[in-house]
Amino acid sequence: MLGKLSWDVIPFDQPLPMIASAVVALAILGVLAWVFLAGHFPYLWREWITSVDHKRIGVMYTLLALLMLLRGFSDAVMMRSQQALAFQAPGYLPPDHFNQVFSAHGTIMIFFGAMPFVIGLMNLVVPLQLGVRDVAFPTLNSVSFWLTATGALLVNISLVIGEFARTGWLPYPPLSETAYSPGVGVDYYLWAVQISGVGTLLTGINFVTTILKMRAPGMSYLRMSMFCWTSLAASLLIVAAFPILTATLAMLTLDRYFGFHFFTNEAGGNMLMFVNLIWAWGHPEVYILVLPAFGIFSEVISTFSSKPLFGYRSMVAATLFICIVSFMVWLHHFFTMGAGADVNAAFGIATSIIAVGTGVKIYNWMFTMYGGRIRFATPMLWSLGFMVTFVIGGMTGVLLAVPPADFLLHNSLFLVAHFHNVIIGGVLFGAFAGYTYWFPKAFGFRLHEGWGKLAFWLTLIGFYVTFVPLYAVGLLGMTRRMQHFDVSAWYPWVLAAGVGMLITTAGVVAQIVQLVVSIRQRAALRDATGDPWDGRSLEWATPSPPPVFNFAALPHVEGEEPYWSIKQRAREQNRLRDEPDYEPIEMPRNSPTGFICAFFATVMGFALIWHIWWMVALGALGALATFVVFAWRDIPEYVIPAAEVARIDRANRSARREALVTYTGPRP
């Protein structure tokens, strides 16, 4: 009746996960109880859960990402402290548990931390920068978000019910085959990643369509902001790469569930094929993460240097170059798998070449700052920290791309330091820069600068104190994923990395305090103008937070940096443009489709993991029925009357007029 499920699967004998999950469960129950008792549920349902507004969905993605980053971070704290305690000693995490921790850490950070963060910022900003009202498929967008949330939920359920994979964040066979991983851990991984992967693929399709087909009048490709360009490139990579992931994991699933032999050693299977295919997705994936971050840095550096982006066209070219070359380097993740010198050399050279595209960007950012009036606000600090840190990470990457060197360094802590160097220093710093930069746009008030700067410095220092020792100890031969070790030469470095972890923890706390303090002082941090940073792209033309329809009348774009030119003209003539003719605006209605689909997907995923076949059928039918009901609905839109549009826009205009009158900076 309940497949493999029984009371034995709940780890009552392991106090650590039980206490942790009990605390989390109580917190969740507490929040839910408060929501219902205080009568907030209708509001949440109406304004957030069923919302198809790209801004709301973006905020929910970001929130999910922040929560999952915290979860992944607590895994990291556990691993670092375990290793600090495990010199010639067993430490406090038994191997079985330690293996689950590092697997969950990688999976959560990449799929449910970094990805939703980046996609959330894309959701919030891309339609605004394009000057349109929403993405091409708003309801699909909500489906994407909720499917991602389903994946995150499944991974976290594995903490209490059953176990998680012990295979690392990429489940290489034969370890991940039934013979060596008979439990449900790998199945949790597979279904969580598959379901959220569908969501990601839909996001990719949605954004490619939006950017190609839905720009404001006059917004030609070469007038789009850099962030839109990098989002387009990342979305193209999603569309091209995620099907590879889905197919590869589907083959592993068939091996596990139906005794197929894709990746087994018998019956013509080949486990090396898994490694090959998973990295054919995996390397593009790292660029899916970092390209949008590059876009954020471009926006931030140009805004806070008060200058147009230097070398815009070369930036576009570099982005597209990276987009294509990222599909030509995947073998650098398995130089040691056995290919001959010619194959290794070809992929090694291709890998080094991809660094050229990134180099172009670094120089462009430096020239953007050169001669500018730079303001060192928090987003700019993250960007500067990124430029220094990422160059180091890129250089160690090029080092790893030399096959003979990689034979020594592969799967050592040097590799671990490399990819944390580029992912933390690139993707996360970018996401934090974007978070502080666009927070006022989303909520109407800025984040506290003092706490933000403190968080930045603690995170930056914490990063270096953690990962420089890991580079060193990697060169001394320490491999990744060790539960304990006996080599005394490694010990000081491991301890140093532990200290770095403490500093980073302080950074995380500062980040949380920043959010709390900012919410409490929101009146003082209010952004009345909608343009707190003297921005240059169209999102700053809207009020903060923007109305559902974003723009009362679609802006007509006449050049690069559309909002900057509007603003300059206003400053020159000392008046705003004439009021547009207000017309009623049609907007898509809210829809619970995404939430209900995801509910059934969760049921189905859980049932598949535990082999509860009737429940699988139930979940699948439910999801299908939801889709059919959605497809047959009659009234997909509602109308916002012209008077309402006028009221909202006039308020925005009077705020702008005020800003114009009090403006004291240089005028053209």
Added chain:
Amino acid sequence: MSNADDRHAQRRDTDGLERYDIDTAPGDEYLGDTEVGSGLRGYVIGLGLATLLTIASFWLLGTNLIWAPGIPVALVVLAIAQMGVHLVFFLHITTGPDNTNNALALAFGVLIVVLVIGGSIWIMANLDHNLMPMNAIMNMNR
């Protein structure tokens, strides 16, 4: 009708690509002004051709019309024709000027598929490169 046409007026921008100068609700579909009849005809022809090609590939195996070792080649040819039919009749890839996006997307897709499949074949065929030939291992065991 003409009112709707105005709202969906197609425009061509400096980048030479065109798009709809829309202000409809996001997610609202603009169903071009081609008639249902002609659209349907295209799909029916496509379906017919696709069925024909499918049947042909099964039928070929049963006959000795083609020299046996040549059959895989014939199947590949039929498969490529099948893809062409799908692209033209179902995905509406044409060479018309309003099709730049579709053509670019197709080119990108083909490029990636070639890179990934070609690369995988090359890599997988090369993986035993550093192994000793089988008879050398046999000799060693002796």
